Amino acid sequence: MSNTSLDPPNPVLHPLEVYKIKSLPPNAYYIPSFLTPTESTTLLSQISKHPWTTLTHRRLQPHPAPLTPSGHLLTTKSLPEFLVTPVVDRILSLSFTSSSISSSSTSESNNSDTKNIGTKTTEGIFTKSPHSRPNHVLINEYPPGTGIPPHEDGGAYFPVVCTVSLGAHIILQVTPKKKMVIDHNNNNSSKEGEDGENGSSETITDDNNDNNKNDDNDNIQTTVYKIFQEPNSLLITTDDIYTEHLHGIEAVKVDEGLTDQMVANWELLSEETRRRIVEGGGKVEREEVRISLTYRDVLKVKDAGKLFGGRALGRR
């Protein structure tokens, strides 16, 4: 899509290391202003033309189709064009530098910084995924006061999630799986299947799961990492963060206790957002609906046309 003179220019994208959230376990990358305001408005308007699936607490759209219960993508369709341009194109244009490739998919690349960046390479975030690109997008809508309980996305996907946020900020909470406190008020963690895109067995009762607290009975303290996602940003989670952690969003209308120490990606946030948080004394109201688009590569894809073609479609 070409820019008119009124549009802001396309975002300038740096090597992925520049966006690494250094205070998190490997690996997460946060890119503020990944989309321009115009691109984001266009995307929101396209999304509004597609039907929603309604769950108990929120609505979602699976594109190009919901996964089957066994985690297959079974369809003849590919992603619609409005979800590909500009988002997929831009995700695929992101790459690591040669100096960090050996450590980028392992763990200890926390010491890279913008001054220490080598030559840009062609290795991107989906280079090693089976289809070399995302083939599935789950769109979730969160009115203020809604969230998603802690869960993991599971084995149906290559372990990379690229999340575009639109409309409003949200805070993703990331918790190590092993140290997860089982909340005695019934807020247990879940696998994606239970709260997944088909929504068939959604069992959410209360999303207000405060994992920051000490559990007096078990005397266990959990680590909760908070990632502040601004509208128009892209968050990439992969490696340990994907496989060894749960993620969720508290169902609150106001996010509180936000400081430079508590927000893992503080250094990567815009000046404006940091000022808003500081001026609000660490509180930020969720005023608008937030929409997220999670881009992933589903490992098992079956062409429904081939599967059900010929005889199975009734031409016996």
Ligand SMILES: O=C(O)CCC(=O)C(=O)O
């Ligand atoms: O909306 C988000 O940022 C997270 C959504 C999510 O975790 C999921 O769809 O599995």
Ligand SMILES: [Fe+2]
């Ligand atoms: Fe998820």
